[in-house]
Amino acid sequence: MNSSDVIIVTGASSGIGKATAEALAKTGARIVLACRSPSRGEAALAEITRSSRCERVELMQLDLASFASVRAFARCFAERYDRLSCLINNAGVITRERQFSEDGYELQFAVNHLGHFLLTTELLPLLTESAPARVVTVSSGAHKIGRIDFDDINLDRRYTVFGAYARSKLANVLFTRELARRIRGSGVTANSLHPGGVATNFSIDRETGAGSRIMRTVSLFMSSPEKGAETPVYLATSPDVAGISGEYFVKKRRRKPSQRALDDTLARRLWEESERITGGR
C-alpha cells in the first residue's frame, strides 16, 4: 500500500472494522471509514487519527440497511475519489428479533449481504479502473450452518436469530465466489474470511447497551479486535494473495468453506436474486 491507495472499510466505528482501519491507516494509504452512526463514526475517526498518526483518514456516512444510502455513498465516493484500491465489506449485525430494513428485507440478510452486494456492484467500475484492486468480505464460520430458501427470503415461515445470521454469512461466501468468477481477468480479486471469535460490540444492542449474558461471558475467552483484524488486513495488503480470488480464509490461511458455500448454482442464483432485489447492475 502507498499514499495513492484508497481503502474503504464498512463498519469501521467498532470492533474488527475499527481495528482493520487503524492497522491500514498505518500503511500510509488513504482510509475511508464507512459508518452508519455519525457520532460513533466521529469517535472512531478521532481515535484512529490519533493512534495511527495518520491524517489521511476520512469519515463517510453509510447505512447498509438502506439501498438509497448505499447508492448515495457510492455516488459521493466516486465524486471525491478517482481511485479505489480495496473495499472491505466488514459491517455486520445480529439482531435479537426479526427486524426489517428500510426496503423491507430481513435485517441481517439486508445489512450483511444485500447492502454489501449493492455497494460492491456500484463501486465495481471504479475498482476495475483502479486494478490491481481487492474486495475483502468478512463472513463467519457460522456460514456452515446457513441455508438459503429463495421462496422465503424474509423468513416468514421460520425465523431464528442464529439461522438468519448464518444465512447472511453463507451469502457472504457465495457472493465472493460468484463475484470472483464474474470479474476473473479484470485485475480485481475477491476473497472472504472468518475472523475468529473476537470480543467486540457484536450482539450488543446499540440503543440500550444490553447484550446476552452468554456472549458477555464467552467474550472473556475471545481474541482482541486487533487479532480479529489480522486476516482482513492480510487479504487487503499482502503480496502473497495478490492473484488469489474466490477463496475463503481463516487465520490468514486458505480454508475450504462448507459444501453449500461451494455450490456454484446457488451462488449464481443468489447473485441474480440480489440483483433483482437491489435493482443493481
Ligand SMILES: NC(=O)c1ccc[n+]([C@@H]2O[C@H](COP(=O)([O-])OP(=O)(O)OC[C@H]3O[C@@H](n4cnc5c(N)ncnc54)[C@H](OP(=O)(O)O)[C@@H]3O)[C@@H](O)[C@H]2O)c1
Ligand atoms: N466478533 C466475532 O466473533 C465475529 C465472528 C465471526 C464474524 N464476525 C463478523 O465480523 C464483522 C464485524 O463485526 P464485529 O464483531 O466487529 O462487531 P461490532 O463491534 O458490532 O461492529 C459491527 C459494525 O457494523 C456496523 N453496522 C451495523 N449495522 C450497520 C448498518 N446498517 N450500516 C452500516 N454499518 C452497520 C456497526 O456500526 P454501529 O457502530 O453504527 O453499530 C459496527 O461498526 C461482522 O460482519 C461479523 O459478522 C464477527
